[in-house]
Amino acid sequence: TDKYAVLGNPIEHSMSPLLHEFFAEKTSQDLTYGRILVETGTFEKTVRDFFKSGGRGCNVTVPCKLDAYKLADSLSDYAKAAGAVNTLKVMEDGSIYGDNTDGRGLVYDLKRLSCPLAGARILIIGAGGAAKGIMLPIINEDPKEIVIANRTVSKAQALASVYPQKVKGCGFDELEGSFDLIINASSSSLSGDVPPVKDEIIAGAKAVYDLMYSKTAKTAFTEKALSLNVQNVNDGFGMLIGQAILSFELWRGVKPDFDTAIKKFRPC
Ligand code: ATR
Structure with a gap:
């Protein structure tokens, strides 16, 4: 089972685990997705420990997006333009790739x-x-x-x-x-x-x-x-779903359906 997580501070209210577990179920992907609280000044160690313990990728939220940008070995054009990373992925060669899916999630x-x-x-x-x-x-x-x-x-x-x-x-x-x-x-x-x-x-x-x-x-x-x-x-709820779908696709190579997710999490 591949491991993923969202890292930030505060983190207990993050919806990302619910979204990604739902995507995994719908696309038949075998993975777990947790929440990791990052204490001030410990982002790099926390991420590296997570990847050493089998983590294949993570989302990064406030206040760690700049730390993730600095940590990544390579960056997408979107991450470069944003100066911030919300998605990290461990590549085949062990290097860490940083992307930012927020803006594309918004445009979607x-x-x-x-x-x-x-x-x-x-x-x-x-x-x-x-x-x-x-x-x-x-x-x-x-x-x-x-x-x-x-x-x-x-x-x-x-x-x-x-x-x-x-x-x-x-x-x-x-x-x-x-x-x-x-x-x-x-x-x-x-x-x-x-x-x-x-x-x-x-x-x-x-x-x-x-x-x-x-x-x-x-x-x-x-x-x-x-x-x-x-x-x-x-409001920005659809952007939240959109950025999560794009992160999932980057990690897993399959794209969860947007409308199914919106109906599940914003049923009104
Ligand atoms: P974020 O990562 O959410 O963009 P940020 O980098 O601290 O957080 O930027 C907050 C933005 O919201 C800034 O553009 C800020 O305006 P200033 O640059 O003048 O500080 C803006 N902002 C915050 N509270 C605001 C308010 N009550 N009215 C208007 N703009 C506000």
């Missing part, structure tokens, strides 16, 4: 939900790790323009400058025009806050997506968008 979910991408004008709120992690897969969908708005304007500009043809960075006050899609990649919803985007900007969007998810499918930002009558409003 955006397509499923009929959110505008190709040719769209997209607003990304936030310029931290989460925003950086989704840039390349979104740009690969060929939007018309991406605007990154952030409280700390210099961070929005720095992230935008990596993709100068398509992406602009600014502060919330400078936002103008209408957006087809607004993605909240800030951590505002964690504290129940709504980022200071003008109501008219939110109300003008065809679709709104918050990378955060909750059991009730509501976040401070999705509630705000619904109150402004935006039609296509979603």
Whole structure:
């Protein structure tokens, strides 16, 4: 039986074991998937011990994604662009490969939900790790323009400058025009806050997506968008499923079905 796990801190509430055990059952893969708490400063030792004891791969969550990026012997283009790794795999030769499936999981979910991408004008709120992690897969969908708005304007500009043809960075006050899609990649919803985007900007969007998810499918930002009558409003639960499916596929070479998983874990 092959061993997998998710590593992070805190870790007890991670849904990853439930998702991957469900995928394994549905695709007839013989594996176990556990949770490993990583104490501060012990990521490298914890991963190497896990792989020595038969671990074939792992997911990595907050606050260890940068440590995983540094530990990997080789990286996917997505991991390089994100500067972070959420999936490690032990290769045939024993080397460790790092990927980041978060952004592709998001794009899969955006397509499923009929959110505008190709040719769209997209607003990304936030310029931290989460925003950086989704840039390349979104740009690969060929939007018309991406605007990154952030409280700390210099961070929005720095992230935008990596993709100068398509992406602009600014502060919330400078936002103008209408957006087809607004993605909240800030951590505002964690504290129940709504980022200071003008109501008219939110109300003008065809679709709104918050990378955060909750059991009730509501976040401070999705509630705000619904109150402004935006039609296509979603939390990030599908992104969670999407990134997990892509990790599973990288490890096992078989792709679990997205709709079956969504029906099981988000039945409403
Ligand atoms: P993550 O990995 O979740 O992206 P991060 O790298 O700490 O975490 O980045 C958090 C992002 O959310 C930042 O863009 C932050 O804005 P600042 O760069 O100005 O700090 C943004 N953020 C957090 N709380 C926010 C709030 N209440 N309103 C608006 N933006 C917020």
